[in-house]
Amino acid sequence: xxxxxxxxxxxxxxxxxxxxxxxxxxxxxxxxxxxxxxxxxxxxxxxxxxxxxxxxxxxxxxxxxxxxxxxxxxxxxxxxxxxxxxxxxxxxxxxxxxxxxxxxxxxxxxxxxxxxxxxxxxxxxxxxxxxxxxxxxxxxxxxxxxxxxxxxxxxxxxxxxxxxxxxxxxxxxxxxxxxxxxxxxxxxxxxxxxxxxxxxxxxxxxxxxxxxxxxxxxxxxxxxxxxxxxxxxxxxxxxxxxxxxxxxxxxxxxxxxxxxxxxxxxxxxxxxxxxxxxxxxxxxxxxxxxxxxxxxxxxxxxxxxxxxxxxxxxxxxxxxxxxxxxxxxxxxxxxxxxxxxxxxxxxxxxxxxxxxxxxxxxxxxxxxxxxxxxxxxxxxxxxxxxxxxxxxxxxxxxxxxxxxxxxxxxxxxxxxxxxxxxxxxxxxxxxxxxxxxxxxxxxxxxxxxxxxxxxxxxxxxxxxxxxxxxxxxxxxxxxxxxxxxxxxxxxxxxxxxxxxxxxxxxxxxxxxxxxxxxxxxxxxxxxxxxxxxxxxxxxxxxxxxxxxxxxxxxxxxxxxxxxxxxxxxxxxxxxxxxxxxxxxxxxxxxxxxxxxxxxxxxxxxxxxxxxxxxxxx
Numbered sequence: 034x035x036x037x038x039x040x041x042x043x044x045x046x047x048x049x050x051x052x053x054x055x056x057x058x059x060x061x062x063x064x065x066x067x068x069x070x071x072x073x074x075x076x077x078x079x080x081x082x083x084x085x086x087x088x089x090x091x092x093x094x095x096x097x098x099x100x101x102x103x104x105x106x107x108x109x110x111x112x113x114x115x116x117x118x119x120x121x122x123x124x125x126x127x128x129x130x131x132x133x134x135x136x137x138x139x140x141x142x143x144x145x146x147x148x149x150x151x152x153x154x155x156x157x158x159x160x161x162x163x164x165x166x167x168x169x170x171x172x173x174x175x176x177x178x179x180x181x182x183x184x185x186x187x188x189x190x191x192x193x194x195x196x197x198x199x200x201x202x203x204x205x206x207x208x209x210x211x212x213x214x215x216x217x218x219x220x221x222x223x224x225x226x227x228x229x230x231x232x233x234x235x236x237x238x239x240x241x242x243x244x245x246x247x248x249x250x251x252x253x254x255x256x257x258x259x260x261x262x263x264x265x266x267x268x269x270x271x272x273x274x275x276x277x278x279x280x281x282x283x284x285x286x287x288x289x290x291x292x293x294x295x296x297x298x299x300x301x302x303x304x305x306x307x308x309x310x311x312x313x314x315x316x317x318x319x320x321x322x323x324x325x326x327x328x329x330x331x332x333x334x335x336x337x338x339x340x341x342x343x344x345x346x347x348x349x350x351x352x353x354x355x356x357x358x359x360x361x362x363x364x365x366x367x368x369x370x371x372x373x374x375x376x377x378x379x380x381x382x383x384x385x386x387x388x389x390x391x392x393x394x395x396x397x398x399x400x401x402x403x404x405x406x407x408x409x410x411x412x413x414x415x416x417x418x419x420x421x422x423x424x425x426x427x428x429x430x431x432x433x434x435x436x437x438x439x440x441x442x443x444x445x446x447x448x449x450x451x452x453x454x455x456x457x458x459x460x461x462x463x464x465x466x467x468x469x470x471x472x473x474x475x476x477x478x479x480x481x482x483x484x485x486x487x488x489x490x491x492x493x494x495x496x497x498x499x500x501x502x503x504x505x506x507x508x509x510x511x512x513x514x515x516x517x518x519x520x521x522x523x524x525x526x527x528x529x530x531x532x533x534x535x536x537x538x539x540x541x542x543x544x545x546x547x548x549x550x551x552x553x554x555x556x557x558x559x560x561x562x563x564x565x566x567x568x569x570x571x572x573x574x575x576x577x578x579x580x581x582x583x584x585x586x587x588x589x590x591x592x593x594x595x596x597x598x599x600x601x602x603x604x605x606x607x608x609x610x611x612x613x614x615x616x617x618x619x620x621x622x623x624x625x626x627x628x629x630x631x632x633x634x635x636x637x638x639x640x641x642x643x644x645x646x647x648x649x650x
Contacts (some may be wrong), residue, residue: 082182083168083189084224084246089234091261092249098262101269106255108394111402112409114253116173118231122149125170127177127198135194137205142194153181153192167192169223169251171231174407175199175458176209180223188244189223197459200575208567208591211456211534211648229324230306233257236324258302258392260289260329289330296385301333303386304370309340309356309363309649341371355647358454358478362466364531365650366457372466382423384467389414420446436503442487442544452483453539456531457650459572461538472497473509475520479532485520486539489549492620493520518633519620525557526637530566530646537561537569541576551580552611553621556629559604562588563597565643570597577604582611 077085088094095115099106109115119125123146131146143154144167155163165181169189172178177196180189195209196202207214221227224246228235232248233256239246249256256262265288269275278285284293291299305327312320315335319326327336342361345353358364363372370386378384391411398405398412408415421428428446430439437443449470453461470483472493484496494516500506514523525536539545540554558580561573570590577583586607588600622630 082166082184082187083180084187084228084232084235084248086250087247089236089247089249091263092234092256093262093266094250095254095256097266098255101275104396105393108402108405109255109392112392112406113172113174114257114392114409117171117253118227118251119170119173120251121151121167121170121179123151125173126151127170127173128196128201130167130179133203135203137193142192153179165190171223171227173198178209186244187224187246191221191223204571205567205591208571209459210650211530211566211568211646213530213645213647214565214567216645216647225321234261234324237321238323239321253306258289258291258329262288264288289328291329292387294330296379296383298330298332299387300370300373300379300385302329303390304333304339304373305337307367307386308337308370309368310338311340312336313338339371339374341374355649358480360474360478360480362464362468362478362480363455365648366455366462367650369465372464376465376467378423378467384423388422389419417444417446436499442548448487448544449483452481452486453542454480454486454535456534456648459568461535461542469504470496470500471506472500472511473507476509476511476515479524479528481520481524481532481535481539486535487545487548489521489536489539489545490519490553490618490621491549492516492518493523495620496520514637517620518622518637522557522621523637525561526634527640527642529642529644530564530569531648532642533561533564534566534569534572537572537576541572541579543579546579550618553618553623555580555583555608556605556634559601559608560638562590562601562604563594566646567591582607 077087095106095109116125123129129146130144130151133144135142140155140157143156145152145154151167153165153167155165165184167179168182169180170177171180175198177198179192179194179196181192183190191206193206194203195206197204197209207216223231224244225237225239228237228246228248231253232251233254234249236247238244265285268285268287269278284290289302291302294302305325312325313334313336316323316326316337325336327333333339340356342350342353342357350359354364356363356365356368361375363369373379373384373386376384389411390409391414392409394400394402394405395412400412410419413419417428417431424446427434431437431444431446432439435444435449442448447463450467451463451465452470454464455462472482472484474480475482475485475493482496484499485491485493488495492515494511497506497508497511501508521536521539524532525540528536537558540558555577558573558577562570562577564570564573567590574586574588574590578586583604586604588604589596592600622633624630
């Protein structure tokens with residue numbers, strides 16, 4: 034079995050003729066056997082209550098790749114892409130469901146293991162008991178969602194609870210996403226929605242009430258990025274061809290390697306899923322039946338239309354509020370491709386998704402698989418080295434540009450030019466659009482700027498003065514509150530749900546703690562324990578527990594209004610008892626004696642933006 038030909042230095046080696054012949058013979062025998070059994074055996078026999086994996090024309094399955102590319106296969110197999118959708122077996126689940134009992138809106142959901150499968154038993158007073166098998170699971174990194182058979186052919190129903198992996202907690206659906214607590218409209222249809230990005234070559238096959246959904250494979254597999262592989266597998270049954278290709282730099286016309294594509298086509302492989310949009314001109318008629326026709330290496334726009342903010346007419350941009358800030362930057366996570374398209378490093382340079390990310394951990398990468406899989410970044414791409422190929426001098430000596438000490442948080446290229454201003458998965462995530470801090474933009478859009486997101490105890494005027502002094506950025510006109518009250522407090526008390534969620538996360542960010550101190554933060558996180566949005570309350574509780582003295586603070590963020598009010602008062606009282614140790618904070622509404630300026634606090638809270646927000650993640 035030959036090593037992968039992906040490594041250039043290997044492809045330039047020359048073995049002695051006899052050794053090469055022996056390797057060919059041995060590899061041919063091993064690979065032929067592996068290839069013979071790697072393909073899927075055909076439609077999943079006997080499965081009628083969920084979507085199935087089938088042998089679609091042109092597709093060979095990821096198992097067929099393992100024979101010749103074992104290193105790449107092993108790292109992919111460990112990735113979260115591979116586990117995006119799985120059959121709900123005990124091995125695939127992030128937690129043991131057996132015996133779990135959950136209640137919501139008067140309905141009890143009890144999970145039971147029966148053999149190698151799990152069932153949900155659903156009951157409520159005065160209603161018949163409903164028993165359904167749990168057939169699929171989505172996600173395995175941050176949260177896991179579960180899908181039950183609907184009893185209507187292969188159509189699935191999402192269970193109303195999700196499991197948060199890092200918190201080891203169950204939360205209802207309206208607390209898993211940033212949506213109003215009373216929202217009834219939010220949901221997901223796996224067969225016509227999730228399937229397009231959570232499987233390989235998903236086909237809804239929904240027609241006139243009939244649902245016969247299928248896919249080449251569940252999860253994001255080899256052929257999702259490299260294209261259909263059957264022709265490649267068949268051609269490389271020939272050991273002579275396989276070794277000739279291995280020892281040359283020639284491309285294989287039967288398979289796509291995204292790293293050999295230009296920046297546009299390479300990034301479109303990722304953009305197929307990581308962008309807002311819908312079917313393009315090629316797929317509009319057959320979309321609900323056949324899904325996207327896009328294959329790696331082809332132009333994405335023909336099969337899938339990527340939606341950007343400017344695509345909305347000015348009079349309809351209110352409809353885009355759950356997707357974009359008012360300058361077009363993305364609000365919701367998982368849509369990074371659109372932000373790459375808006376970045377000058379892509380528009381005027383050669384930056385692509387693969388500039389930072391790698392879908393296979395390199396053999397010489399010293400990190401563990403767990404560390405690599407977290408963001409699937411190339412080695413060193415989690416720091417300033419990611420920018421060194423184009424900005425070598427700035428990376429080598431950042432202080433004259435950043436005005437912060439080298440190796441400090443303030444000299445992180447990412448923190449200033451790709452800050453945590455996008456919301457997703459109950460946290461803030463990096464924007465993925467290369468930009469520069471701007472107080473004017475914060476005023477126009479409400480989006481936090483990098484300076485005030487780290488220096489949480491400082492005002493917009495403070496940030497504007499520094500940006501003017503350091504970079505000549507024009508200073509905008511500012512109101513009294515913007516000159517005297519920390520920007521984070523204004524966003525947290527008066528902002529919309531996205532702003533409040535981002536500030537709740539930022540007040541728990543360790544790097545911001547170092548820049549801003551923590552002794553003033555508790556009253557603000559305590560206030561968010563009463564927020565109308567369950568997701569905001571959850572993030573606030575998590576951040577509050579990261580403050581000194583609050584590590585064991587207990588509060589049920591899903592409790593009654595009275596319980597949440599009592600928790601806020603308890604947190605505030607606990608903070609007040611530490612008043613003697615509080616340092617005066619000029620812009621945080623904390624007086625010299627450590628007391629909170631309650632009147633100003635209440636005035637700002639009264640101005641909170643309560644317009645409904647549903648962030649499209």
